[in-house]
Amino acid sequence: MATAKAFLNDDHRVLVYCPLRGSVANLGLSVLRLHRQGYLDSYLPTDVDITRALTVGVEWLGEGHVAVECLRLGVAVHHGGLPRAFLGEVEELLAQRKLRLTISSPTLAQGIDLSCSVLLFRSIYRAGKPIPPHEYANVVGRAGRAFVDLDGITVYPVFQAGYEGDKRVEAFRKLRRNAQVREMESGIVLLIQHLVTLLAEFTGATYDDIVSYVANTSGPWTLEGFTGNRVESESGIDPDLAFFEAISELDTMIFGTIEDAQLAQDEVANALDLALQTSLWKRRLSRMTDDDAALQTAILHGRAEWLWRNTTASERLGFYAAGIGYRTGSALIAQLNALSEHLARAETMLAEGAVNAASEELSSFAQAVFRIPPFAPESLPEGWPDLLGKWIAGDSLVATIGTSEGVEFIQNAVVYQLVWAVEAVRVQALAAGDQRMAEAIGRIPLSLTYGLPTLTAAALAQAGLHSRRMIIAALNAVPADFTDVDGMLTWLQDGAGETIASLWTNRGDVQLWERFVKSGDYEEDTGSQARTLTDVQWSGSAPVGGSAVRLLHNPRTNTTSVYAPDLTKLGALATAYPDIGFSDVVGTISDDGLAIQVSGWEF
Known part of the structure; x- marks a missing residue:
């Protein structure tokens, strides 16, 4: 933060990049502590109005949350565990260049536009290893971009002296060199290389072990299956999780490449070769050694043929449509009837307004799918089924949860993982011929995503009103049952807009409503036009x-x-x-x- 302060005092816009999301909140707490101690000033310009963003932040996160308190000082805290509504407000302030200091997690490297003139690396390590060169290059590209800043400065502060400091400096220089000389590489090549690295590190598998295993095994692909043993590693990586993620990604690639799910097993290898004949993967094979090229082909063909031996055409269609691999899909299939029944009942209950009963069905559904990667959360807060029910009912997030752990449960486990699981079960049941799934399970994903119990409330959230509290108050004042933008327009134009505008007494609510009405998100109706x-x-x-x-x-x-x-x-x-x-x-x-x-x- 001393480095950041120096650049801020020189009138730069600074972004501090943290490879780990947990480091973002910790650094935000450091900002607040340093400000209390008099070492950091407020960097919020006196002419910048952040009332609307603070209103959203307090509603979703509560007074005293590190992201809200940092915002009061003109510091943007940005990571994937924060509510989307709040991040949207923060990103708008950043796009308008109203905030000069940003602390961000790897969401930065995933395309979020947080341009700056100075980029500081809080660290270049994740799980004990340097971040990948392509991530470094992507992050550095946020500093001093064309037509935005005249110059771009990238700094990795190192305060240690002697050997430890020299080691960190050399690691940074090596990362920078690797990022500068990197060449375009096939995603398939990288994925299979990663899989081979995992096998070598955690099982000691050799080239012959791998080729023999992928050609002959009939059982599930497991780490132990390749050599029959497990090698201890000090990398800090969970070997089973890493292997599962790599295999699942390979599965989804195969399902997406071979579009004909009805294809016979003995035609699968040829179909892959045909689909990839002009791909970067094929061109890269020609530049490899014979053994490396043969290993790539053996793993790709072997996995594809194994998948076709162990799945039906309808299962493959479902896996592809849901974006999941064999292990996840087979775990869902084993419970498909019960999971589908939970969804069907929950959808019916939401339509009938029986929110509590719907929440119980969805809690039962979640208890089952939360045991299945990639839908399994890293952790679950105590009493999470009650939190889920209150979230769906539209209750206050702060009053209901009150902790960062609870907020992250909603944003990650519910809004992302549970919604994905609902869709995965729906398309798998649909592929299996469950006609109930032919009628869209539309209320459940919207209720889980927006934390609102009705399609009407969700439509307001989709249209850009970022306050669940205001949405519920508006519908209580002027009841409605629209489900699309046209219905919402009619509702507002018939007098609801004026009535609702009179409800808001604080400046933040007034600004949120005015932005919603004037934003054009629904007035032009660009998204819902047939x-x-x-x-x-x-x-x-x-x-x-x-x-x-x-x-x-x-x-x-x-x-x-x-x-x-x-x-x-x-x-x-x-x-x-x-x-x-x-x-x-x-x-x-x-x-x-x-x-x-x-x-x-x-x-």
């Missing part, structure tokens, strides 16, 4: 007019495909829509069968 897609290339004859279809985008092939409700592939769009991803984008076939009509998605 759109007709005419560039459809059907695999066979066009479906009957009026039929429902589902759109899925494959990022590896950059193609957007059209599926029937049971996930049977019907065709593809000539234009790719990457933003669709695995979202539940549903369309309707036009009467003449030549187009798809889609609404509710921003293209």
Whole structure:
């Protein structure tokens, strides 16, 4: 912070990068302590109004939270465990260049725009190892970007003397050199190399061990299976988790590359080779040694053939649509009937307004899926089912939770992992022929994401009103039952807007409502306008007019495909829509069968 202060006093905008999310809050606490002790001034300009951001922060995090208190000093605290509503307000202040000091986690390296003139590395280590060169390069790119700052300064403060200090400086220089000379590399090559490294480090597996295992094993791929033993490592990495994550990523890559789930097992290797014949992976193989190229091919072919031996076509479709690997998918299939029943009952209860009963069903669902990676949270706070129920009911987050652990439970375990699990179960059940899943499970993801019990309340949150408290107050004052932007417009224009505006008595609420009304998020309705897609290339004859279809985008092939409700592939769009991803984008076939009509998605 002494280094940051020096640059701030020289009128720079400073970003402090922390490779670990936990370090962000700790450094924020240091800022507050140094300010109390008189060593750090407030860096909030007197003409900058942060009332709206503070209002959102206090509602979602509470008075005294490190991110809220740092914001009062003009310091932005940014990491993935903070509520999206609050981060949106902070990011808007940063985009307007109103905050001069930012403390950020690796969300920075994932594309968040937090440009600065000086970048400070709090550390270059994660889990005892230097961060990857590509992460360093991505982060450094945030300093002094073109047309933003005239110069960019990157600093790694090292205060130790002697051998320890020299070692850190050399590690930084090596990281910088590696980032500067890095070449484009195939993601498949890197993934398989990572898998081989894990096997060598934790089992002592040799080239022959791996080739023999992937060609001959019929059982599940496990660490011990490759050599029958386990080697102790001091890396601090959980070997089973690391192996699971690598294998799952390989599985999803394979499912996404081989689009024909009905393909016979003996055709899988050829299908992979055909799909990848012009890929960077294929070109990189030609530059490897014969043994390395053969190992890459053996692992890729071996895993694909193993997957086809141990799954059905409908299971593969479900795994692909949910973005999960074999181990996760098979664990869901083992409980599919019970999990689907929980979802069906919860959806019905939410529609009937029985929020408590719906919460009990979703708690039972969560208790099952929270045991299955990647849906398993790192930790669960005591009494989490009660927290989940209160979150869905729209109760105050601060009054309900009151701790950073509880906030992170909601943001990570509920909003991310549980919502993903709901979709994974839904598409897996759909692929298995469960007709209940053909009717969209739409209320559950929205309630879990926004912490609101109705579609109407969620529609207001989607449209940009960042206060759950204000949403509930508005609907209590002027009840409504709209579920889309058109219905919300009608509601506001029929007098609800004026009535609701009179409810707000503090400046933060007034600003939030005015921004919501004037933002254009719903006035122009760009996201909900029906759109007709005419560039459809059907695999066979066009479906009957009026039929429902589902759109899925494959990022590896950059193609957007059209599926029937049971996930049977019907065709593809000539234009790719990457933003669709695995979202539940549903369309309707036009009467003449030549187009798809889609609404509710921003293209």
